[in-house]
Amino acid sequence: MKRALITGANKGVGLETARQLLENGYFVFIGSRNMENGESAVRQFQKEGFENIKAVQLDVTDLNSVEEARAEIGKQTEVLDVLINNAGINGGMPQAALEAPVEAFDKVMDTNLYGVIRATQAFMDLLRKSAAPRIVNVSSSGCSLTLHSDPDWMYYSHKAAVYTASKAAMNMYTINLAYELRDTAFRVNAVCPGFVATDFNNHRGTGTAAQGGKRIARYAMIGAEGPSGKFISEEYNPENGETPW
Structure with a gap:
């Protein structure tokens, strides 16, 4: 049975991604900053008949918390097949450059960039033991430098200086990570769930969290022929998902 860790998985897209992996036979570790919320998500899944699931306290902004989560998961398994860096914050609005x-940039970067780095580095030893390790960094087409420079793009006027900077930086980290792992079985991608309605955007999205979860899970489960080092948004590019950086 393959094993996956999803950060920020107690609600929204993270929760729905967990559901997709559970339905495909994965054991899922629900990373949650608040353990009570994580355990609530586990109970919800157990009522639906899923048993291969465990909540883990994990605050990606706290190195001690990340290291303790690594130790806890290490007691359960010697191998981690999937890491989905989903935990993120938007930083509130407005965000004028x-x-x-x-301080606002620093706070958002601490979660959206540094948190991804902390989690990735902490769990790399378990991931390296997998025959087909996958890392998905949850991104947004709204942080594309190319798209945000195009006046004809439908969201051109939707600027958020803090959030988009953090995710653009995370995308660059994804490129470097994929490059360093290019000669291995790893597949590493930045994947956008789409403009889906969750607490993250005050439910203003046009899609559902379930749709977003399917998009994320798809790249967590790709085969050896799948892409690596790519920016994927199936909402932007329904043909193959590839999106300009």
Whole structure:
């Protein structure tokens, strides 16, 4: 049985991604900053008949928490097949480039970029033991430098200086990570769940969390022929998902 860890998985897209993996026979570790919320998600899944699931306290902004989660998961398994870096914050609105304080950038980066780095580095030893390790960094087409520079793009005027900077930086980390792992069985991608309605955007999205979860899970389960080092948004590009950086 393959094993996956999803950060920020107690609700929204993370929760629905967990559902997709459970339905495909994975054991899923639900990473949750608040353990009570994580255990609530586990109980919800157990009522639906899923048993291969465990909540783990995991705050990606706290190195001690990340290391403790690694130790806890290490007691359960010697191998991790999938890491989905889903935990993220939007930083609130508005986010004007000339007015947002550096402290706002720092707070969002701590979760959306540094949190991804902390989790990835902490669990790399378990991932390396998998025959087909997969890392999915949850991104957004709304952080594409190319798209945000195009006045004809439908979301051109939807700027959020803090959030988009954090995810663009995470995308660059994804490129470097995929490059370093290019000669291995790893597949590493940045994947956008789409503009889906969750707490993250005050439910203003046009799609569902379930749709987003399917998109994320698909790249967590890709085969050896699948892409690596790519920016994927099936909402932007329904043909093959590849999206300009």
